[in-house]
Amino acid sequence: MSQSKLYPEAYPMSSGNPNAAYSSDGGAGYATKKKRNKWLWIGIPVALIVIILAAVLGGVLGSRKSNDNSSSSSSSNKGQSGTNANTGVPSGVTSVNSAAATATGANGERYLAIATDGYMLPVYATGTATAGYAAPTVDSKGAWPTDPVKPSNDSIRPNPRLAPAYKWEALTSGGLIANNLYFKQWNATIVGNASSTLNDDPTPYTEDGGLTGSGVLDVAREIKLKVKNWAYAYKVTNDTKYADRVWLELRTAAGNNTDVKFGADDGTRWNPAHFLDVGEFCAAFAIGYDWLYDFWTDEQKDAIMWSILNLGLRLGHDALSGASSASGYNWWAGSATGNSQVNGNWNCVINGGLTQAAIAIMDRDPTQLAAQTLALTVPDAYNNCFQGPDADGTWAETANYWYFGTTGAAEMVNALISAYGDDRGLAESNPGFNLTSVYHMYVQGMTSLFNYGDHGPNKYSATANSLLLWANVFDQPRYALYQRDHYDASEPWSMFWYDPATTGTWWDGLALDKHFDVQENQWATGRSSWSDNDGTYWAMRAAKATGHQTHGDLDVGDFVLDAMGQRWAGELGSGQYLSDGYFSSEAQDSQRWLYYRKRTEGQNTLLINNENQNVGTAPTGNFGSSGTAQGAAPSLNVTTDDTAFFWTDMTSAYNGTGGVKRGIRFLNGRKQILLQDDVTTSPSLQWRMHTNATVETNQATATLKLGGETLVASIVQGPSGASFSTASPTRLSSDPALPTGAEDADQSNDGVTVLTVDVTDGGSFSLQVLFTPQWGNGFSALSTVPNVALDSWSLTSHN
Numbered sequence: 001m002s003q004s005k006l007y008p009e010a011y012p013m014s015s016g017n018p019n020a021a022y023s024s025d026g027g028a029g030y031a032t033k034k035k036r037n038k039w040l041w042i043g044i045p046v047a048l049i050v051i052i053l054a055a056v057l058g059g060v061l062g063s064r065k066s067n068d069n070s071s072s073s074s075s076s077n078k079g080q081s082g083t084n085a086n087t088g089v090p091s092g093v094t095s096v097n098s099a100a101a102t103a104t105g106a107n108g109e110r111y112l113a114i115a116t117d118g119y120m121l122p123v124y125a126t127g128t129a130t131a132g133y134a135a136p137t138v139d140s141k142g143a144w145p146t147d148p149v150k151p152s153n154d155s156i157r158p159n160p161r162l163a164p165a166y167k168w169e170a171l172t173s174g175g176l177i178a179n180n181l182y183f184k185q186w187n188a189t190i191v192g193n194a195s196s197t198l199n200d201d202p203t204p205y206t207e208d209g210g211l212t213g214s215g216v217l218d219v220a221r222e223i224k225l226k227v228k229n230w231a232y233a234y235k236v237t238n239d240t241k242y243a244d245r246v247w248l249e250l251r252t253a254a255g256n257n258t259d260v261k262f263g264a265d266d267g268t269r270w271n272p273a274h275f276l277d278v279g280e281f282c283a284a285f286a287i288g289y290d291w292l293y294d295f296w297t298d299e300q301k302d303a304i305m306w307s308i309l310n311l312g313l314r315l316g317h318d319a320l321s322g323a324s325s326a327s328g329y330n331w332w333a334g335s336a337t338g339n340s341q342v343n344g345n346w347n348c349v350i351n352g353g354l355t356q357a358a359i360a361i362m363d364r365d366p367t368q369l370a371a372q373t374l375a376l377t378v379p380d381a382y383n384n385c386f387q388g389p390d391a392d393g394t395w396a397e398t399a400n401y402w403y404f405g406t407t408g409a410a411e412m413v414n415a416l417i418s419a420y421g422d423d424r425g426l427a428e429s430n431p432g433f434n435l436t437s438v439y440h441m442y443v444q445g446m447t448s449l450f451n452y453g454d455h456g457p458n459k460y461s462a463t464a465n466s467l468l469l470w471a472n473v474f475d476q477p478r479y480a481l482y483q484r485d486h487y488d489a490s491e492p493w494s495m496f497w498y499d500p501a502t503t504g505t506w507w508d509g510l511a512l513d514k515h516f517d518v519q520e521n522q523w524a525t526g527r528s529s530w531s532d533n534d535g536t537y538w539a540m541r542a543a544k545a546t547g548h549q550t551h552g553d554l555d556v557g558d559f560v561l562d563a564m565g566q567r568w569a570g571e572l573g574s575g576q577y578l579s580d581g582y583f584s585s586e587a588q589d590s591q592r593w594l595y596y597r598k599r600t601e602g603q604n605t606l607l608i609n610n611e612n613q614n615v616g617t618a619p620t621g622n623f624g625s626s627g628t629a630q631g632a633a634p635s636l637n638v639t640t641d642d643t644a645f646f647w648t649d650m651t652s653a654y655n656g657t658g659g660v661k662r663g664i665r666f667l668n669g670r671k672q673i674l675l676q677d678d679v680t681t682s683p684s685l686q687w688r689m690h691t692n693a694t695v696e697t698n699q700a701t702a703t704l705k706l707g708g709e710t711l712v713a714s715i716v717q718g719p720s721g722a723s724f725s726t727a728s729p730t731r732l733s734s735d736p737a738l739p740t741g742a743e744d745a746d747q748s749n750d751g752v753t754v755l756t757v758d759v760t761d762g763g764s765f766s767l768q769v770l771f772t773p774q775w776g777n778g779f780s781a782l783s784t785v786p787n788v789a790l791d792s793w794s795l796t797s798h799n
């Protein structure tokens with residue numbers, strides 16, 4: 001291998017380097033670097049900067065665009081948007097009722113999702129027939145062929161090994177794309193995307209919030225997404241324009257495109273100050289290198305490997321081995337730093353990217369760095385990333401951050417299994433990892449996620465497609481059947497992770513309600529149906545306030561409510577990640593708790609004395625469910641006494657004064673919802689609920705209108721004179737002042753109204769609010785609601 005220049009001449013370190021702050025030697029090291037082995041820079045000090053851990057933890061501000069699953073759709077947008085190229089809807093199927101009858105796969109399975117709604121969720125055929133619907137299973141029809149390679153630790157699979165050759169062949173010449181409806185639709189969507197982005201300029205290096213703020217994370221993720229799509233398109237069409245486009249993108253992100261300046265020229269081009277970026281660049285380069293292995297010349301392979309080693313693995317190895325040069329940016333590497341519980345998305349995304357990069361180049365790496373790094377990523381992820389879910393599956397951060405964490409974890413497991421034949425125990429390291437797919441299914445409401453806490457940046461290449469992989473790993477075909485109907489399944493990994501022999505109906509036998517009972521992240525949920533998103537859904541949180549990687553809110557008792565295709569009680573989402581102290585800590589005096597969206601007043605819960613909840617809270621949980629599981633058919637009718645409830649003693653969130661208990665339950669066959677607060681001695685209390693609806697209040701009645709639907713809230717029990725009011729979703733005049741920097745204002749909450757009930761008399765009371773969606777069509781609402789203390793709630797207490 002010939003000695004080549006470390007840097008293109010176009011970017012001498014001495015002038016105009018916008019990232020000079022990262023180079024403590026002012027670039028003086030540049031001349032000497034030229035003499036070193038081009039494969040490795042070990043020994044060159046990486047310029048250290050003082051990193052505010054807070055900013056790093058935050059790390060992921062983005063100008064959210066439409067592909068943020070939870071916030072993509074307008075609140076007034078409901079129902080079908082017709083057939084959609086991204087849903088996997090078979091062409092010709094437009095009618096809900098004809099779908100089950102007309103669309104069958106090669107397997108004979110019913111093709112269930114017939115549209116995507118305004119919330120980007122699948123719309124299913126309706127009906128009571130059970131023909132064509134069956135329990136989730138994997139049969140032998142239309143399956144992958146047998147793997148001709150038996151990879152092992154001693155015998156790594158030849159490239160392509162992140163997506164193996166026999167699957168590429170099975171998909172194309174083997175006819176799987178042609179014969180499987182899901183593959184066919186996904187293939188068309190991916191190649192369509194690859195084609196429509198072919199003439200895009202190379203992704204520019206655009207910093208978001210400074211290099212320690214959000215760095216170039218969105219840049220890295222966009223490159224990863226595009227490289228994946230173009231590389232895939234080349235493999236299935238043999239059209240070299242796609243492969244050439246990958247080369248242009250990689251050459252640019254390597255800093256070698258003289259037309260596009262891409263980051264710093266001192267080895268920190270992929271921005272280790274915000275190490276997630278390095279992880280995602282590694283993944284992009286690994287995929288580009290591996291999938292197009294047969295296309296690249298040896299020179300090109302060397303060139304891509306050069307970046308993987310020098311811009312990625314070298315820094316990753318330093319971080320994971322605890323090299324002092326990495327101490328400023330390796331907080332996420334639990335095994336090197338001794339930091340406990342680094343169980344969030346960072347550890348998964350970074351170890352996932354490093355692992356894919358190491359495995360892609362393993363047998364051509366002249367430095368041994370790939371093998372050395374892999375020996376560190378696996379144990380680090382085992383002890384950290386894979387401990388992300390609690391034993392019940394709930395992700396330690398938030399329902400939104402789940403996407404990043406599980407995508408990184410899935411890419412890592414996929415790379416290990418595909419290259420070596422096993423995942424070295426990662427997936428089994430925590431029983432909660434199996435259940436985190438179940439968590440995802442339950443935390444998805446009938447409109448949005450139960451999207452408590454922070455939401456993170458653009459999703460780009462993070463999807464829920466890990467469910468397709470976990471279905472195989474944990475032998476749970478239900479996970480794959482659930483995810484294959486979602487619009488974001490149109491993605492290259494799906495073409496390898498989905499087992500085409502999976503068949504059945506994902507909701508068959510699935511309980512409607514669930515209590516995720518590990519107190520760290522405790523919550524519970526109930527719904528009226530899995531297949532009809534115009535029904536009812538509630539979810540309530542009763543979790544500890546700490547242990548969420550500083551992505552949580554002070555939100556014990558917080559709830560969301562969906563009915564008739566609308567979210568009536570909703571979440572405000574992330575604050576401004578760059579605001580002062582936003583990620584400083586989860587302590588009571590953290591600046592994070594100054595911001596409205598993170599404060600107790602910004603949640604759908606009780607506000608006492610206008611104060612935040614206590615971060616040391618340890619709320620209890622009490623759950624009951626009729627245990628109803630959906631059957632095979634899409635139509636599900638429950639009896640009028642069918643119910644689910646959850647209540648929590650959240651006194652500790654309010655510093656133990658008096659007693660504060662909150663519960664939620666279905667009444668009237670899951671058509672109405674009761675929210676009840678049993679409170680003993682509170683000086684001043686406000687009941688708060690944030691809604692996108694327009695609100696009209698009349699004493700004990702509030703009429704909410706949203707998306708053409710109506711919901712009535714009535715106070716059916718309460719202290720005398722209790723009545724509804726409305727307030728603005730803005731900080732109270734009694735709140736402590738915010739910092740005064742440019743980024744420190746609260747986010748505006750346009751279109752949101754706070755529905756309130758004030759109680760000032762300080763006595764003991766039960767405040768009961770009944771939510772009645774106006775179903776029309778012969779619906780008869782309850783005329784009376786039994787008054788039952790939360791302590792006495794049972795499955796039959798309200799019959």
Ligand SMILES: *[C@@H]1O[C@H](CO)[C@@H](O)[C@H](O)[C@H]1NC(C)=O
Binds near residue numbers: 171177187188192237
């Ligand atoms: C995949 O989709 C592309 C674009 O629609 C198409 O050209 C190609 O033939 C498809 N592959 C197969 C095997 O059907």
Ligand SMILES: *[C@@H]1O[C@H](CO)[C@@H](O)[C@H](O)[C@H]1NC(C)=O
Binds near residue numbers: 238
């Ligand atoms: C692409 O070309 C290779 C080599 O000629 C061939 O084996 C493969 O089947 C082709 N793939 C497609 C999708 O045409």
Ligand SMILES: *[C@@H]1O[C@H](CO)[C@@H](O)[C@H](O)[C@H]1NC(C)=O
Binds near residue numbers: 004251255256304
């Ligand atoms: C980028 O430039 C470096 C330094 O000249 C070189 O070693 C590497 O091969 C180049 N990589 C690509 C993808 O062009």
Ligand SMILES: *[C@@H]1O[C@H](CO)[C@@H](O)[C@H](O)[C@H]1NC(C)=O
Binds near residue numbers: 153422424
């Ligand atoms: C392969 O090597 C890894 C790491 O040494 C080890 O954890 C794993 O058990 C090995 N797998 C097999 C099948 O030997």
Ligand SMILES: *[C@@H]1O[C@H](CO)[C@@H](O)[C@H](O)[C@H]1NC(C)=O
Binds near residue numbers: 434435473475476
């Ligand atoms: C995964 O969890 C399900 C319960 O949801 C269980 O039935 C199954 O055995 C688990 N799989 C593994 C491999 O542990």
Ligand SMILES: *[C@@H]1O[C@H](CO)[C@@H](O)[C@H](O)[C@H]1NC(C)=O
Binds near residue numbers: 225490491
């Ligand atoms: C394909 O393009 C659509 C529309 O631009 C986008 O929503 C989707 O996320 C893209 N999918 C992939 C896999 O890039």
Ligand SMILES: *[C@@H]1O[C@H](CO)[C@@H](O)[C@H](O)[C@H]1NC(C)=O
Binds near residue numbers: 070573
């Ligand atoms: C209002 O609608 C937006 C867009 O769907 C959503 O993200 C937000 O959570 C909603 N807010 C409330 C309070 O429901």
Ligand SMILES: *[C@@H]1O[C@H](CO)[C@@H](O)[C@H](O)[C@H]1NC(C)=O
Binds near residue numbers: 635
């Ligand atoms: C549920 O009730 C509706 C309306 O009465 C009816 O059309 C449907 O057949 C029922 N479904 C089942 C499974 O009984």
Ligand SMILES: *[C@@H]1O[C@H](CO)[C@@H](O)[C@H](O)[C@H]1NC(C)=O
Binds near residue numbers: 608609613
């Ligand atoms: C509870 O105590 C903490 C710590 O003193 C305080 O910051 C918080 O405002 C109190 N909250 C309530 C509701 O009393």
